[in-house]
Amino acid sequence: MMSSASVSPVEQIAPPVELSKPLSINERQLMTPGPTNVSQRVLKACGLPVVNHMDPQFFKVLRDVSAGIRYVFQTRNQYSLAITGSGTCAMETAICNLLERGDTFLVLSHGLWGERVALIGRKRGYNVVELKIDKLGDVFSLKQIEEAIVEHKPKVLYVCHGDSSVGTLQPMDNIGRVCHQNGCLLLVDAVVSLCSAPLDTDRLDIDVVYCAAQKALSGPPGVSMISLNDNAVRHIKNRRTDVDSYYMDINWLAKAWGLDDDNNHQFVYHYTPAVSLMYGLREALAMVAEEGLSHTVDRHMKSSLIVQKHISSLGLKFLVEKPEHRLPPILSVLIPNDVNGNEVIKHLLDFYNITIAGGLGPTAGKIWRIGFLGVNANDQSVGVLCRALSDAIADQRKKSPKL
C-alpha cells in the first residue's frame, strides 16, 4: 500500500519480470570485424569511479586521449579528439562539418562503408556522386580516382582505407596530393585499419580521418576518434552556413576538448561525455603507446600472414584476390560450394566459443569474415582459430561428402 506521504501516483506499468534476474554474460572469443575482445586493463579502467566531466581529473584524461590520438594517427593535428558515439557517429560528424547542402561529395564505394557514407550524404542534402567498384574485392586505382575528381570537382572525397565488409585495403599514396591539386578535401575512414595497417595521417596529406575504439585498439565500443588538419578546420570556420547538428558540431567539440584557439585551451561544457569509456580509451591508447605503433601494426600483419597461409592450405580462396589489397586484420574467405557456411559459424561457436562473421548484402552467404583485431592479433589466438576452422570445415565435409 502507498503511504499517504507518497508524491507518486500508483504505478500503471508494473516492474518488468525480465529485470528480476541479474545480468550474466558468457565471454566469447571475438574473431569478427569488431568489436574485438577488450583487455582486463581496459575493462578495469571502465569500472573506475565516475567523476564530473568538468573535474580537473577528467580534463587530464581528455588531454591524454588527445595525445594518444595524435600518436596512433601519426599526426600533429591540434583538432584530435574522441566522440561519445560509435564509428558511424564519427563518420557523420566528419561529413556534416565538411559539407553543406548542395555541395558535391565524391564517395568511393568498395564495400558497405562507402554505401553508408553515400546514404548519409543524400539524407543530409548533398550532391552525392558515388563511384562504385566494378568487382567486389577490388580497390580503386589512383587514375580512376583522379579522373573522377577532375570530372565531378567535388568539395570532399571520401575514401575508406580498410573496408571490413569485403576485406579490402585501399592504397592511399598520392590521393591527398591529387585532391589538393584539385581543390578537394580528403576524408578517410580508418575505423578498422588504424593500428592494424600503416596509415600516417600527416605524411599522406589526409585532411580528416576517423576511427573507432573497438577495433585494433581493443577499446570499448561506443566511443570514436577524429582528427582534422588546419586545412579542414579553416574550411569549416569559413562555411557559408552553420553546421546543422549541435551534437556533432566540431566547433563545439573542439571547445569541449580545450583545442579551439578561441578558448585559450579552456574546457567548455558541450555535452556530458561517456566518462567510463574515455577512461577505457585512454588505457587502450596507452597500451599501443607502450607496445609502439609500428609493433602493433606488425603484429596484426604477422597474424594475418599465419591465417592467410592456413586458409590457403585448406584449399580456400579469398574474395580479395591480390594479397597486397587484403586488409591485414580482417580476411574475407569464399565459402566453398561443398560446405554450409552457417553451420561452420555455428560449429566454431558451439565447440570453440569463437565468433566469426558472415557476409553482408551482396556477399551474404558467400563469404566468412574472420578478424583478429587488437588483443586477438597474436600467435596463440590465431593458432586456435586456424585449428578450429580446419575442424569445422572437416566436420561439414564429413556430414555432406562431395558428390
Added chain:
Amino acid sequence: MMSSASVSPVEQIAPPVELSKPLSINERQLMTPGPTNVSQRVLKACGLPVVNHMDPQFFKVLRDVSAGIRYVFQTRNQYSLAITGSGTCAMETAICNLLERGDTFLVLSHGLWGERVALIGRKRGYNVVELKIDKLGDVFSLKQIEEAIVEHKPKVLYVCHGDSSVGTLQPMDNIGRVCHQNGCLLLVDAVVSLCSAPLDTDRLDIDVVYCAAQKALSGPPGVSMISLNDNAVRHIKNRRTDVDSYYMDINWLAKAWGLDDDNNHQFVYHYTPAVSLMYGLREALAMVAEEGLSHTVDRHMKSSLIVQKHISSLGLKFLVEKPEHRLPPILSVLIPNDVNGNEVIKHLLDFYNITIAGGLGPTAGKIWRIGFLGVNANDQSVGVLCRALSDAIADQRKKSPKL
C-alpha cells in the same frame, strides 16, 4: 631499430609521455546536477566481457533495457529504446525526427535546456519560436502555453520537465491535452526529472520523452533513453522528407532494437552500440524495478525536503520561490552577499570531497546547484552534505565577517 620485415614506416610522432603513467581516479561525492555516483553493481556490469552487438546475449540485454524504459517512463510505447550518446544526443534525435526544415517549433525556455533546444532547432533550419520565462526560477502557466500554441500553431511543443540549470519543475498536467486539441505534438525533456519526480508518460499524453542514464538512475554517462508513442511514430513515418541524420534516425534505431513492425522483431544492424554502457544501464534500470519506481521518486523527495529545511535554517533563499516548482533532486540556492560562492565550492571539495555546482550563464556566481541524484538520494548522503555546507558557510563568514 626497425626489422627489415616491418611493414610500417618509421614513426614521425613519438609515443606521448602522458600515457606512460597508469590512469588513477580519486572518487568524489557527486552532489551536482549530474553525473551522479554510480553504484558498484552498475560499475561491475560495465566491466563485464564485451560481446558482439549481434550476439543473442546482447539482444536479450536490449529487450531487458526496453522493458525497463517502459517501466521507468510508465508507458506502453513500443518505441522505447536507448541511444549510444548523451542526453543531448537523445534531445537532438527527438527533434530531428519530429521536425522538418521550415516547420514551426515552439520551445518553452525556463532555463538552459530550452535555449539549447532552440539553438539545435535553428541550426537544423526549423522556424523556432522561443518563449522565454519572464523571471528565472518561475515556470510557465497552462494559460501561457495554450495562448502560445494557438498563436503560433507549432508542429511540436518542447517542454523541459525539470530544468537542472535553474532548479525548476514545470507542472505537466493538461499540456498534452492542449497540444493535441491544437494538432501539436508534445516533446518532453525528462533528463533529470525521470525517477526523481512523478512523470507518467501515458497518463500525461506525452508523444516523445527522453532521459539520460547518469541522473536519478545512477547509470553511466554516455547513454540515453527515448520513448515515442504511436502518434509520434505515425507522424515520423509520414514525413515529407527523409530524416536528415543516419545516426539519429529513429526508423533505423527502432529496427536495431527489433521494435519496428516492418522487421517482425528482428534486430537489424544499424551501428555498434556502447555494449558496456548498455550492460550498466540494464542494471541501473533493474535497481529501480527492484526498489519500485514510486519508492525511488519518494526517496528523492524525502532527501529534498531534508536539504530544503536545512538550507532555510541557514537563512539561505532559493532561486525558485515556490516550493511546488522546485525540482526535487536539484536545488538552486542563492549565494548570500556575505559569502564567496567559489570558496564554499572549494571548501566542500577540499575538506569533504563533495562536488557541488555553480550557476550557468545568467546565474553564474549567483547560485549554487546542489544535487542528490540516484544513489546519493538518502539520509546519510544528504546529512553529510548539510553538515558540510554549514561548515563551509560558517568558515566563509568567519574569514570575511559581515560589515
